[in-house]
Amino acid sequence: MASGNKQHRTSLPVNFNEPLSFLQRVAEYMEYSKLLKQAAAQETPVERLQYVAAFAVSALASNWERLGKPFNPLLGETYELECDDFRIICEQVSHHPPVSAFHADSDDFIFHGSIHPKLKFWGKNIEVHPKGIVTVELPKWKEAYTWQNVNCILHNVLVGQLWMEQLGALEIKQSGGANLKATLSFKSAGWSGKDLHRVEGFITDSESKKRHVFIYGKWTEGLRACEANLYEETIEKIKRENKSPQNSPGHKKVLAKLNSFKLGAFKPSHQDAIDDPTADGEDCLPVDEIPGSIELWEVTPRPPNSRDYYNFTQFAMRLNDMESGFNGKLCPTDSRLRPDIRKLEAGDHEGSANEKTRLEDKQRDSRKVKKNKKISEAPRWFQSSINPYTGQEDWLYTGSYWDRDFSNIEEIF
Template structure:
């Protein structure tokens, strides 16, 4: 594992930001994963490294494994699923598309992870993380499409958390991400849709979280909320917060009591000084698919222009996860979190033990990190041409294209669906007969 006393970097070698202007390179409805984008659109990370950002809050899975009840464990797994999205906030750069056969590894005190690009068309990235307390694995087939003003990112693929101590597993698919105003105006993003986390091997609990649309007045921007329910659909706990900030949990009775109290306050005279804010607060507690029965009346009163009071005011709540503040200089470095700052760092002696296909060794990413956009663009073109020439050569020789070295396409035992699962041996560090892809 990684050295406990190593100080990871908190800046990049050169300042940089992403320029987003899609007018000249794409057309409406086009799948961006099939387009060679200019490096000015990129941040200096491979998509495999972005996948690794799932692990920034891996401590939540350690906490999940330490919980004594299925409900307690699912709460922390849900917090982990939400936390994985926090690093994308205000990050507008596109990661580099991994080359077929590219890998990325990361070792930290409490986990290690290996990622591999297992397919080029369609692009599929597989990953496997493990520790003494958990196993986390999955594959992601991202689809990016442009729709006039917005880019939609659909992270297709199932992810799985296993807690061996409890013989339990949890599966889910991430929600969609929408990047707004990519042509004109201020860029901003939202995560949107329903996230359903299924528990396998325990008492079949389920967490259903709604990532809310900002709405016309922005009151629900970044909000996520929902319930954990049992097999009989009984509400066990209420989860709520913002995927950019924190996730909290409380008993459903506390949620209901808060709604009732606000409803009683809402019966005060219309000219009461706090009346509009009471209505706004009540509006803030509507819960995605779990819309309260009184919501229609609230919706009729929601055009009062008042800001929505924060949803994290339910008394008796417990914070499951809170985001780590970003470095104060992050705006100079692609809005990277401190965790992301270190992902492309070559620690002393690392290049000698890395697999030759590791993303840290990609010259185009390295040059962009160093501030050399022209050099990065030239290297990006060279690598893409080398990959095409390799594919043509194999086709001419009637040789199969690169077979994934560390993952195999098989059946996920928890979902029954086909998936890419780790087949072991990467950490033996036997990298013989590895193709030179850089």
Template sequence: MNGEEEFFDAVTEADQRVAGVMRVDTGRSNGIGKVGERPPQENGIQKHRTSLPAPMFTRSDFSVWSILKKCIGLELSKITMPIVFNEPLSFLQRITEYMEHVFLIHRASCQPQALERMQCVAAFAVSAVASQWERTGKPFNPLLGETYELIREDLGFRFISEQVSHHPPISAFYSEGLNQDFLFHGSIYPKLKFWGKSVEAEPRGTITLELLKHNEAYTWTNPTCCVHNVIIGKLWIEQYGMVEIVNHRTGDKCVLHFKPCGLFGKELHKVEGHIQDKNKKKLFMIYGKWTECLWGIDPAAYESFKKRERRGDQLSKAQPDNGSQKADGDVLDSVPEVQETVQVIPGSKLLWRVNTRPPNSAQMYNFTSFTVSLNELQSGMEKTLAPTDCRLRPDIRGMENGDMDLASQEKERLEEKQREARRERAKQEAEWQTRWFHQGSNPHTGTPDWLYTGGYFERNFSRCPDIY
């Protein structure tokens, strides 16, 4: 959540040499040809583009260290980063990637038992960070007042987000099921810090999911995301920390541990946890990897398996070559070898499996198929979008089209325009007015939150600010 969440990953692989290796054919009818060309429809279902207009570019000529050496210990949201470190998406679009596995919410809504619903919600919370795997580009910081909407009738939801604060940067979002089965909302303000060899994004802000049919609300916060080797070596990402999902109606709680990498990468990507009732009795065990899949099993069967494993009944797992894992501590954090895929305990139930990425994903900033479609500007869409929508941002559009000079110029122009608007408000002693969200308290936790005011989809955009 993202977020993230989650969400942002701060810099990108310095030694990547992708541009020029693969040409993307923009002449086929995959929705990218001419800008705004509408993809074909099949049986009334809108088809979305499958590639970006231009492949990503090489970043090998840029020194990450020259930018970051002055940033150690600082919060990165206050540092202006060159466009070379970006990916062609706004952070508001990055948040929208939570919705890639929205089918898990629909599935939760259909479950008659609270335990089964929590299993689906837990899988959804884990799936929300899955798109961050190998995503080492930084999304564009949203401008104050920037918005993003997404309506996916095929997936049964609509989504709206707004950048409600610039310092600190806060992104508020709201989504609803088209069949009135759920509400999903929250505000994200990750704190990014640079620690010499790595960049850490500490998540802040509550995420809330309401299953309307069951009168249930679930809340949680995303895990911490860390990008390693931002100076030298191959970048790699890990998520770690504890995520607690609370069902505010029943008192049930799901406790998920996103494991830090550990020695020799033995814990890389692993997630383990359990669902407990309000009396802390364990009802269900959960395990897997946030990059792959999530499984669940009855606690008794889980404990029985673990006891047999400790006694050595299970086949011993192959150990990686320890020598290959040793790193020069002064230079880089070793890239952990990918361990064997999740060992499935007999009797387990599959809760979620990650979608396969498109074959050309590496040439498209490691985007998923869902992500590739997020900045698509179809013919006539600009007439219905708010003038503040990310798709209309000229710097992101320039980068997506492979025009880095234009993208860089536009990014500087937009940032200066934003600074000038801030100076003008200070002169007039005027407060910034958000358009679609307002400050309040989360109705379930009582903590400060940004709540959807309503009315966006009535499309009265007369009071929207001129930010582009």
């Protein structure tokens, strides 16, 4: 670590990091970009919203078991990714508070937004609130979809087995078309763990609340959809089955007592409410697959060596690649060029820690010089403006990044 009289903010050792910048984690939203392409190909507003909702959920799938913390981006840091069917540019546009802006486009869609995560520590748990609105535009249909991601909870950060869950309501609003809304609930694992990772909800009319489609599944595995009436018929069938004498709560209590003599264990007094899906209301009914459903999205299995590489997905493993397609024109502020990240990737923890401290010192010193000279620190590729679909302040792409004119770029690394 650097020595001397400089004062440093307390920060976690690089042992807690994974070798990616938060900007690269933002770019991971695009792993299932094919869902937006599928959305644009649908003929009805409900069908388009189905696939946009699946995309919103799929963007969270790579978080599962990714317990390493990404590196905080430096002010002015960028990350680009160009694939066959999309390209994305991300930039760290603010330091206090930290804000990451991004803009992705293709022939079929535009995806943009800004994220400024906030962390709250609750004893042994950490809550990550991903503040900021994201927007998908489908130009062909003159429609836009906006939402804010749900919270991520890290459990047992001090003692015990570390694990995570996504929790809360995800509301995706459609504008410019039929004004529909998808409201998906990310369930809490609860006492029994039976709802771990479960996601479910409806596409409805914004005004009449009429239910069109039921969407369900797990954010770690995939999503399916069916007509709302098929869901309701399935629920009624489950209710009828659970009202039969063989499935009544009283019958279950008798069985529990009989089993306890054989197993040597009694159920907790509230276990009947867990066993009986009608006890907690419709939202807790266990629906694994409804006849007539279609598959919207299925998670791509992680490579066999994933656990040896920070539990990365195959998509994440490519994010630091120095691809030949840049033709020597990779922006000097790109996350791939950060020495602390590259040293951690190579297994040099001490070297990574030293570089991380050096970069933070350099950023701090640069900020002081600019403040003394009254030099503004405006982002290069984004500007603060009003999102036309939300009416709220947002960071919008100004264009021209892909012209690759990187003259007069500050050396931040």
